Amino acid sequence: MSLKPTCKEVHRLTSEGMDRQLSLVERMRVRMHLLVCTACQNFTAQMQLVRRAMRELLPPADQD
Template identity: 70%
Template structure:
């Protein structure tokens, strides 16, 4: 494990951070990479935006009134 992770590792850590708390070492390595890599910074910001958007989705009345398929 090098001090500065690759873009692939940062993408993996970004995904994992959605499900669990990263360790202090993981966060530090990711932060170091994001300071210099615009592409990974954009990817991380987009993932955070998608997560916030998914949390804000509230079913509308129309969605609730639609017939649901049997299970």
């Protein structure tokens, strides 16, 4: 594992971060990468948008 993550790794961590808590090291690596990579900034924003949209479209789990 290098200090500078690749875009592929940041995409993976962004996706995983939607389902689990990333470690402090993982979060810091992603944040550092996002400071310099607009493509990954866009990807992260799109993932967050999709997540919010899905929450609004789907009924809560306790309602059937």
